[in-house]
Amino acid sequence: xxxxxxxxxxxxxxxxxxxxxxxxxxxxxxxxxxxxxxxxxxxxxxxxxxxxxxxxxxxxxxxxxxxxxxxxxxxxxxxxxxxxxxxxxxxxxxxxxxxxxxxxxxxxxxxxxxxxxxxxxxxxxxxxxxxxxxxxxxxxxxxxxxxxxxxxxxxxxxxxxxxxxxxxxxxxxxxxxxxxxxxxxxxxxxxxxxxxxxxxxxxxxxxxxxxxxxxxxxxxxxxxxxxxxxxxxxxxxxxxxxxxxxxxxxxxxxxxxxxxxxxxxxxxxxxxxxxxxxxxxxxxxxxxxxxxxxxxxxxxxxxxxxxxxxxxxxxxxxxxxxxxxxxxxxxxxxxxxxxxxxxxxxxxxxxxxxxxxxxxxxxxxxxxxxxxxxxxxxxxxxxxxxxxxxxxxxxxxxx
Numbered sequence: 001x002x003x004x005x006x007x008x009x010x011x012x013x014x015x016x017x018x019x020x021x022x023x024x025x026x027x028x029x030x031x032x033x034x035x036x037x038x039x040x041x042x043x044x045x046x047x048x049x050x051x052x053x054x055x056x057x058x059x060x061x062x063x064x065x066x067x068x069x070x071x072x073x074x075x076x077x078x079x080x081x082x083x084x085x086x087x088x089x090x091x092x093x094x095x096x097x098x099x100x101x102x103x104x105x106x107x108x109x110x111x112x113x114x115x116x117x118x119x120x121x122x123x124x125x126x127x128x129x130x131x132x133x134x135x136x137x138x139x140x141x142x143x144x145x146x147x148x149x150x151x152x153x154x155x156x157x158x159x160x161x162x163x164x165x166x167x168x169x170x171x172x173x174x175x176x177x178x179x180x181x182x183x184x185x186x187x188x189x190x191x192x193x194x195x196x197x198x199x200x201x202x203x204x205x206x207x208x209x210x211x212x213x214x215x216x217x218x219x220x221x222x223x224x225x226x227x228x229x230x231x232x233x234x235x236x237x238x239x240x241x242x243x244x245x246x247x248x249x250x251x252x253x254x255x256x257x258x259x260x261x262x263x264x265x266x267x268x269x270x271x272x273x274x275x276x277x278x279x280x281x282x283x284x285x286x287x288x289x290x291x292x293x294x295x296x297x298x299x300x301x302x303x304x305x306x307x308x309x310x311x312x313x314x315x316x317x318x319x320x321x322x323x324x325x326x327x328x329x330x331x332x333x334x335x336x337x338x339x340x341x342x343x344x345x346x347x348x349x350x351x352x353x354x355x356x357x358x359x360x361x362x363x364x365x366x367x368x369x370x371x372x373x374x375x376x377x378x379x380x381x382x383x384x385x386x387x388x389x390x391x392x393x394x395x396x397x398x399x
């Protein structure tokens with residue numbers, strides 16, 4: 001399937017980022033993915049998930065598309081919260097369709113979530129026809145010809161490499177300075193790309209390009225190298241990754257930075273003139289990216305956004321009560337006659353643990369809650385990190 005092939009192309013990039021951050025995250029009470037996205041893609045088919053859910057337009061329409069609707073989710077915790085909130089409707093539909101509920105253990109859930117996380121950084125396929133319109137309306141056709149026809153100011157599109165969204169991002173960035181100088185001389189406004197226009201333009205370029213495709217040339221990426229590039233190329237002089245205000249938007253966890261790789265390319269392009277002026281004012285040379293440098297940089301930026309900030313055990317305890325969990329599991333998650341203890345010495349929790357629990361025991365939990373006149377609790381962004389922090393502490397630290 002097309003979406004499966006596309007997903008596998010991106011897996012190497014994210015695997016490097018995941019491995020790079022794992023040791024750091026182990027030292028915090030927050031969640032991280034230990035799963036295998038490749039196996040997750042296989043499970044998505046084998047366990048029948050595609051019967052209800054589509055990826056990149058392929059699959060069922062019963063449930064939401066898992067590539068487009070998760071576009072603005074930032075972390076694994078957010079994916080788990082979305083799964084938790086959606087679970088009751090999913091179980092009802094499966095019962096109505098008489099579909100068996102697939103059995104998933106913690107490794108299965110981990111692999112599936114790793115796959116879903118990776119797919120977010122690809123993009124819904126663009127439309128070559130719409131891209132051709134963008135090519136004309138944004139003025140690209142004033143400089144670039146196609147198949148030897150048209151202007152020869154810029155490269156002919158048939159020679160432009162667009163192997164992957166990563167190579168496209170690198171090409172667009174490196175091309176921007178020459179284009180800005182040319183457009184100034186032509187007194188033409190800098191084109192901006194909104195919505196899916198960059199996706200469509202990339203689809204059009206790929207449809208006419210005859211350049212050799214090397215889909216895996218830039219993989220796997222290395223987040224450590226990306227960190228070094230972020231510093232060496234001067235990115236860190238304007239962009240923070242820890243939320244500290246700077247001359248440019250922060251790129252760390254919780255930021256509103258673009259979610260997917262092509263959106264990242266569009267944002268870099270749209271803000272290129274402004275970034276260049278700031279860099280000139282600070283005497284920062286405008287960097288170019290060669291070989292696999294853009295892939296490494298993106299791996300680094302995505303790795304630091306992959307995880308939620310550490311949760312608060314105190315907030316988690318309050319949430320545990322406010323969401324109704326304490327009504328069955330006890331105020332301190334010590335257990336009661338209605339439900340077992342959750343906070344037990346020697347037991348640790350992550351977002352994967354919670355996702356596995358809700359999948360395996362959720363229907364029974366929902367039935368018991370309904371008998372007690374309680375509704376299914378909903379979780380907001382950040383709740384997962386706080387709840388796991390609470391469940392992972394013992395003794396006085398939990399008070």
